[in-house]
Amino acid sequence: MTTLPIDLPFDVEVLAPVGVRVTGLQVADDPAAPVDALRAVLAEHGVAVLPGQQLDDPQFLAFLQAFGPMTFTDGETPLEGFPDLNVISNVGRWDSGTPPKSSFHVDTSYVSHPPAYTALRAVTVPEQGGATQFTNQYAAAESLPAELRARVEGRTITHVVTGLDPETIEGETSAEHPILRPHPVTGREALYLTTAARCAAVSGLEQAEADALVAELLAHSTRPENTLAHAWAPQDLVIWDNACVLHRADHAGVVGDRVMHRGMVASYGR
Structure with a gap:
């Protein structure tokens, strides 16, 4: 994962060992505008981190819908008012007897055509810990x-x-x-x-x-040299290509609430 398409409408920093950091872009300005370029970047680099996104759920959903039709994982609880999105949260989990846990995986790989893309929008970021890890x-x-x-x-x-x-x-x-x-x-x-x-x-x-x-x-x-740990910041948006990365949430040593809104795109074409 070392090449980039030319004439990108945003700035890109290649991360090691996987992914890119995208700046010079506010998705909310036109949620569909960067999608074709991001699709090409994701196919080569697997993960795109978009910091500082002043984004609400309707804009987040519009951004994902521009990639293609949405899909939803059985067993997840839809976000109120947004049936294509769900909440990933640790709130109350530590005291409930079912603390959050995660191992490296691909989303919904038990179907013939697994989701192409998954994205998370940071809603509440913990004071410490809570990174999402990705492999190349x-x-x-x-x-x-x-x-x-x-x-x-x-x-x-x-x-x-x-x-x-x-x-x-x-x-x-x-x-x-x-x-x-x-x-x-x-x-x-x-x-x-x-x-x-x-x-x-x-x-x-x-x-x-x-x-x-x-x-x-x-x-x-999942060797350390093949794994990127993304430490979340407020207003982060991260999207990844499920065909070329594994991911997991690192719940070890988390201090504070961790709340993400999540959406998945079913396929690579519109």
């Missing part, structure tokens, strides 16, 4: 040791829904995806995984061997 899955694929690449080449992982009764879900609850999956826009190979609990099977392998392989691939993908 292009780099994870490119850096696979030869022996490990030989073991995964041509294999698929069966991704399944967890935490919900499949009987309550309308639509797919399981989908098979290549481990080395071409990006839908760039065609570049990315190591396509999700959290281990949702990786139910690997084609051609017994369960114990499959579980060990998934654990090895996740450890390879």
Whole structure:
């Protein structure tokens, strides 16, 4: 992830090991205007951090709708007045007996055509901690040791829904995806995984061997040198491409409330 499209209508700083920081842009001025350029940047760099966005939920929604049709994860609670958005919050969770937790994953990978993009708008930022971490899955694929690449080449992982009764879900609850999956826009190979609990099977392998392989691939993908930790600031907007990054919230050592509004775009075309 080292190249950038030319003639961008905003300024870009490439981050290591994944993502870009976008400045010189206020999404609220014209939510649809930067979308084509951002789509190209995301296909190459995976994550775009847009700081200082004076943005409300209608403008946030308009921005996402300009990318394409929206989708929603089963089991999430819609944001009041905005059925395509939901709230990610730790408020009251520490005292409820169900503290927040997160492992590296891809959103809604248990369907044949997973969401193209996910975005978070910072509503309340904690005093300490609460970063979102992203991995570079292009780099994870490119850096696979030869022996490990030989073991995964041509294999698929069966991704399944967890935490919900499949009987309550309308639509797919399981989908098979290549481990080395071409990006839908760039065609570049990315190591396509999700959290281990949702990786139910690997084609051609017994369960114990499959579980060990998934654990090895996740450890390879989430090495510190392959992971960007985004420390949230007020008015941050972050959007990422689910085909070439894993993500997780780091809840360790969080002090204060952490509230994000979230939306997902279903596909790469309008």
